[in-house]
Amino acid sequence: MKKLFIIKIGGNVLDNPAALESFLKDFASIDAPRILIHGGGKIATKLGEQLGIAANYHNGRRITDAQTLDLVTMVYGGLVNKQLVAQLQQLGCNAWGVTGADGNLINAKKRPVKDIDYGFVGDIKPEGVNTKLLTTLLDQNVVPVFAPLTHADGKILNTNADTIASVLAVALGKVADVRLIFCFEKKGVLRDVADAGSVIRHLPRNLYDEYLPQGVFADGILPKLENAYNALNAGVKEVLIGEAGDLVKNTGAQTEGTLITL
Template sequence: MNNLFVIKIGGNVIDNPAALENFLADFAAIRAPKILVHGGGKIATRLGDKLGIESKYIDGRRITDDETIDLVTMVYGGLVNKKIVAQLQSLGCNAMGVTGADGNLVPAIKRPVEEIDYGWVGDVAAESLPASRWQLLLDNGIVPVLAPLTHDNAGHILNTNADTMASSIAVALSAVYSTRLIYCFEKKGVLEFVEDEHSVIHTITKASYARLKAEQKLFAGILPKLDNAFAAIDAGVKEVLIGHADDLLQNTTETTTGTLITA
């Protein structure tokens, strides 16, 4: 099987032009099939403030009303996505900007209203994700750059979690490629001691994860990321890596510097 890297970058990279430039240079240098999934950063919030559109959050999750979905569609699918594509093209990387709505690349449903109405927010319908369409792009030398937007099959754009989109794509393509899913965030990896930036746990298996949780060695905020990582591995992804954006190239090799999560 050929290797495939599905790489997700967060807002901390997108919000810093110098960090984004360095990251994209490294991404362009990866000599293997690859997909980039990006979030939106704080750009939508800043632009919304200028336009008089208030940002509303519940438990850290954006409420996406009618005005906000227009805003994030413009920013995520337009401004952020196309700037990334243009920079990658300048580096000789044949990038193509897409959303989950384009070609129905990431099917989704509108999140049902339960205790909270999140508005125009989508949940990925992973079982329907068309791996063959992604493979068609990759086989033709195209590097997809995916913005975190989907649609509801009724003509409405949906704001959708980029981490979940990346994981779902990695799972869908794991039957065709040996897939490493890489989450780039602000730490060097999963830390054994949250106050010690150098205490990176370089490998976590299911067995060691159970032990670390029992010993309460991991801070609570990382547990959902690890649970999602093992869910992806259970669904066919070979490896998941959590590390810093600055270490991207190293983390596409066999001698990783972040936290490599395996079965």
């Protein structure tokens, strides 16, 4: 099967123009099929404040009311997404900005209201991914750039970018050898949290099982690792956690970040 990179960047890259420019150059230079998923960044919060849209949180998760939905649709789906696309086009990368609504690429369900009403938030599954249309685009050397938005029942829905990346990886894992790359603020998963140089270069499942009872993994990294093994169990070939600045190396055989495999 063909190799496919599914790469997620978060706000820490989007909010730093120099880091973003460098990242986009690296991303454009990769000579392989690839998909980019971007998060939000601080601009939605800033614009929301200017427009007097109050941010409501529950346990650290933002509640997406109707005003917030319009805000993220504008900022993520419009401003951030189209600026990324225009910059990548200039770098010779045939980027194509999308949300999950476009071409019904990711069909979601609005999160059911239980104790908390998270508002216009989409929950998604690999079965909701329009693999055929995505493959058609990839076959034309097009590079899809996903904003963290999906849809259901005539409404755009706010959707976690990490989740979109994982779900795309699982769906496309059936037709390609997917390496799912999460760019975060550290070089990779550390053997010793106090030592930034102690990156675990390769973390196969048996090593994870050995390290886990030793308390090697900090609380912050554990859910990421659990998600990674879930994706691998669902057919993704490799998951990599690393720094945005190491992207090119992390798409190669000798990675700087942590390569996670079964």
